[in-house]
Amino acid sequence: MAFTPTVILCNARDVGAKDIREAEAFRIPGYFKPFHFISALEFGASDVYREQHFQHFLQARFDKLVEQGQDPDIW
Numbered sequence: 001m002a003f004t005p006t007v008i009l010c011n012a013r014d015v016g017a018k019d020i021r022e023a024e025a026f027r028i029p030g031y032f033k034p035f036h037f038i039s040a041l042e043f044g045a046s047d048v049y050r051e052q053h054f055q056h057f058l059q060a061r062f063d064k065l066v067e068q069g070q071d072p073d074i075w
Contacts, residue, residue: 004030009044025049035062035074 007028010020017023026044028037036058043049043057065072 006030007040009041026054033075035072 008020009025009028010023011017011025026040026049028040032040039058039061040054042061043054048057062072062074
């Protein structure tokens with residue numbers, strides 16, 4: 001049997017949450033590549049997750065790095 005970790009990011013400012021599901025900001029199921037994992041942490045730490053899908057956030061982050069002349073290592 002194989003298992004992968006799941007990381008659940010919760011919004012600590014959501015004091016009125018009744019349970020973990022209500023406080024959950026973002027869930028990282030299984031393995032993410034480093035670029036995607038760091039982006040997911042940034043996504044969950046900001047309030048952007050309330051207004052934007054992760055895929056759009058990730059693409060915008062990638063595009064911004066390319067625009068700055070950096071080569072995003074998405075491995």
